[in-house]
Amino acid sequence: MTKARFSHAACEHPSTKAGRAGCRKAMRDAAMGKTTESAAKAAAPKAGVAQAESAPAEGTQIVSTPAAEPIEVTRETWKDNKGKAASVYVKGVEEPFAAQGVTGWSIKFLQFTDADGKRQQIPASTVERVTV
DSSP states (O other), X not given: OOSSOOOOTTOOSOSSHHHHHHHHHHHHHHHHTOOHHHHHHHHSOOTTSOOOOOOOOTTOOOOOOOOOOOOEEOTTTGXXXXXXXXXXXXXXXXXXXXXXXXXXEOSSEEEEEETTSOEEEEXXXXXXXXXX
């Protein structure tokens, strides 16, 4: 790659930041004379680095643990559970609201981000309970 401006318009990689970065790296490696063999060596697992577990062998039994009990969230503890998916139970409504996360809880209002990503604000007096 030279210092002249380069356009990725003729490249076949996806038009994303990662795609362009991979393209630049490939051109840089080609200009420096690196081969695909050295690239494969660089991608090989390193000693002492945790690797992802492989799938279990056939015939082995997978044991699953039961789901944890839901954690009750209050006006005092909502900040500890900020950003976690929550269920907002409202008085008089049978099913809870699915919230992506609680964003605020004051004396007057409970604010949360709903499943669609929109911010919702409901009166705190109508909140029955909130669980994470």
